[in-house]
Amino acid sequence: MGLKLDDKNALMEAWGTLLRSDQPAFTGSGMAGSYDSHGVDCPFVFRHHDRFYMMHVGFDGIGYQTALAVSDDLLTWQHETVILSRLPDSGRWDHVGAAGSWILLNSNDIGDFPQLKKMNGRYWMIYHSYPDEGYEAGGAVMGLAWTEDESLHEWHRWDEPIFTYEEGDAWERQGLYKCCLLEHEGRFWMLYNAKGGSEWPWQEETGIAWSEDLFHWHRYEQNPVLPCLEGSFYSQFCSDPYIRHDGERWLNFGFGFDGIHAQGLLAVSNDLLQWETLEQPLLPHGSTGSLDEIHAHKSCVVIWKGIMYHYYCACRPWRQGDPTSVEVFDGQLEFRCIAVATGTAL
Template structure:
């Protein structure tokens, strides 16, 4: 499919006005009626997960020298070999590496070790490598079963070039595996210096999707300078080697300064389909410095309308997500939609960063 084949299929019924330089905001629209399983008159019922678990399901291991000693971040949940799997980024004070955990119930997780480790001999991944996604089924109401490409699993990662917390302009690459344990990394496929101004500061979390014969790689990126801004765009490919940035990037832009919850960051996209509708979950960061989970909906994988309200808001003072509720990953299990995210509480640099979950039915 050609990029030009993706065209909005109908005029959307919007409430509210277009964001400055960004996607339209919707407070409710003539889409998604009936919601998910069970039905509802709420136009975004299929996407709501209001019931927070209230505790971390995974946090830093606190083991001296471990790759995830200090914190865990960036969940990606999928189903494989009869169990749920959780990819996560571990932070040891030097850089990022990617770990995996397994669970039967999506709440109790057992660490399964490093999945992608940094390589001291590789100038790209000598300090960091964070695997943000593996190609999986697109359907929102699914357990997220993996999809093989020519018999192998396909993952997308990003890596920062310098030691420290997100230091330098990160690049994006792919990796291949037969068993989810041993991975063969490609050279970077996207670099910040090849992009537009909105992404020259560095590339962040890549999320890979396949639609027909086209691969879609969603990612967020930042501007240069400090403070920077983050927005979300995508690149496409037919062969996983030649990638073309979408000319309409960024597809999720910062909202109105001082007003919108994503006026500073519109980041960490994950994308699903449900009943013919495309959903893009992301987090926004606003003037108050807090991070919240947001949602945008579309008729195709390129054009999205933002939902005005936060999908998951920060918690009360003293709660595990009092500062940040961000970085989504969703799966469906046992009659409920589970929305995993990174929660942050406490005071930097001694804050607590870990992974928690909310779902569509009470606990």
């Protein structure tokens, strides 16, 4: 990489010294039958027609559905509409639910607030879908959705998946997860995490693929490009890439999981293929009682008028009065919400 230790320390200091709010930026409704009755997750923030939007997923005990929230100040958010809903009895591969990961953007620069880019007169979203009912149940595959609707309310889904785990190597052979979609040097690039086992605890690592048209993808032969590292805070998961460019290098605001806590990580690259993950968490889990006591992960980082906003999924043990709760893999009830940390931008 050619980075000196001082450079790494400077990166950690610049990106990791943000003030976390002790109040959620956005929570699930807790209403029975609602898409977000059990919680919300996976923030993706952008600006469209002079409004701030947060695409996110909600979980209702059956599967994920994708929705939009809106904000005037980037700190408090209100639900607007569901854009990828469940399709029961449709016979489709994605009938259980659809988790939106990324909408194609007009710039990769961290200094440019994300705005959507049209291709062939359409906005394009990549999403993943699990085959079975329950929390991320079964091996997910990826699909494309598109819209010409400037309100972003009405989306259409491509009939078939565009990327599946069955075609992958051993490290990804049991299912795909969230991805990041970039356009760079005339190609589309997808960084995605995947799992190599079906029985818990499995490992999740991150790989890369590229395409000329968004529909036909070629995997990098030396995947995974962001592997797990034994003894590190990302020994079990190195997951959920969120990639931006700072003018000198690519930055990945992903997360690591060591079997106990999921924590935000920072990895750097000169070419999207060779990555170095910094040794310490960029966004460590919080103290007892804090919103992110268990996990601080699934990041989205944006800059607006000199202020950096680091959105992430915060998790702590559920307690009486919380609007939502979800049981994940270990049988523990969690309160999952979308939180934000802020600070002066670089």
